[in-house]
Amino acid sequence: QYGVGPLCSELHIAPSTYYHCQQQRHHPDKRSARAQRDDWLKKEIQRVYDENHKVYGVRKVWRQLLREGIRVARCTVARLMAVMGLAGVLRGKKVRTTISRKAVAAGDRVNRQFVAERPDQ
Structure with missing residues (x-):
């Protein structure tokens, strides 16, 4: 019903590519x-x-x-x-290299206040 040309244009390939693949399928001794x-x-x-x-x-x-x-x-x-x-x-077990601890963060004992009053301070 459809020719090679319209099918190849729909697939965005050249008709020569289609014929080349067909030839390789039927004649495997002609492959590289x-x-x-x-x-x-x-x-x-x-x-x-x-x-x-x-x-x-x-x-x-x-x-x-x-x-x-x-x-x-x-x-x-x-x-x-x-x-x-x-x-x-x-083989073997996966090595666990990092053991993360879900500890509570340490409290602020020195009352750190990182506030800049002007740029580049």
Whole structure:
């Protein structure tokens, strides 16, 4: 009923963007090298994460991939794990660094009177 042109103008994108995405969907081998490697790395990261009972974080997944001979940067593992919604298990109790006391304020024993009679006094 509607053509590509009116739909793209409504979405504020160029028609070439629409056709580019369509081509990538139908021909995944024509995607960029980074996108193809990311897809392969996502499978490897998911495998390592699942094999270790879903408790490994970025650093441990990255180390395991290096042990298996997969050269990848830690920031890449972090980026892909964030995209996939994976996170390691947090262990330990939250440390309480400040213990606020709800004590009554001390009384004014010296009868302090901070009143300025003129500016800059």
